[in-house]
Amino acid sequence: MKFPEPLIKGRLIRRYKRFLADVRLSDGTEVTAHCPNTGSMLGCQPPDARVWLSLSDNPARKLAYTWELVETAPAVLACVNTARPNAQAREAIEAGRISELRGYSHCRSEVRYGEEKSRIDLLLSGHESEPDAWVEVKNVTLEENGQGFFPDAVTTRGQKHLRELMAQVALGERAVLFFVVNHTGIETVRPADHIDQHYGQLLRQACDAGVEVIAYRAPLVNEDGNPSGELTLTEPVPVILEI
Known part of the structure; x- marks a missing residue:
């Protein structure tokens, strides 16, 4: 892409x-x-x-x-264009580059769901052996000493999304939080407890409840430090939840 x-x-x-x-x-x-x-x-x-x-x-x-x-x-x-991550994630999933989400034959965007009246970024269906996967996409651009943090401000909307994902797991579905890392200096992704402590607590609670968390990075830059024009998600990035 x-x-x-x-x-x-x-x-x-x-x-x-x-x-x-x-x-x-x-x-x-x-x-x-x-x-x-x-x-x-x-x-x-x-x-x-x-x-x-x-x-x-x-x-x-x-x-x-x-x-x-x-x-x-x-x-x-x-x-910084937050209209890009959803398209990046969808393109990478449909191309089979996201190993955790291979095998789904259908992908829909902005599907209404949940008691809190949310819209899921991507709904994957048609897998031979896995339940439908509800995928929430988040853009990560806050970097500190090589670590990426989300969110970069207090996010009640992001907190709501975590609650909705946990509810889908309780219904027997897959729920996935997909961090799109659009920053070439980021080597790991962590919850930004120093910015939104409640979000960090909810994220760990969601993981314990069965929500899957993955992160992938796009190249963005050539060896000369100039833009490559490349938005393709190719490289997995570790997600670290320990405080």
Whole structure:
């Protein structure tokens, strides 16, 4: 899976109003790009960071540019577009690259379920020997000393998703929390207890109840430190739950 068009390089001026980012392009032009990320983006918006934008040719769009990548440290890239992880996960599952989720013949997105009126990111069905798998996808971009943390802000929505996944296990289904690691500096994934202690407690409770937790990483970067344009999930990443 790749970005749809060659990316355009610039420097971050500022992110504001959550969904807007001012960027100075290589030719000095300043543009306002859509920032498709509702989170805090902690660690992913350093001043004057190198960033990469995609450009849409849709005349109906108010903002033609979309912020895709940021360099958080020299030659370390993160994908900040939270519209990407669900597609990354689905593509990798359907291609058979996620060993834990092979053998399913059907995949549906945004299926309503649960007593708390949620939508599951991916519902896998049609396996010869396994029950349906309810897959919740989360994007991991918060990095500290090589460790990835989720969430990057208190998330009542994420807590709700864990409760819903536990309920599916109780019904005899598979429930999977799938961390998509879109940060090349992350070597392991942990719950961010220092940010949302309740989420960490619920995640461990969910694992004890039978919810499966997996993490996979995309390359994102070439050896020269520039974007590869590659979003394919290829490498499993250890998930560590111990405090």
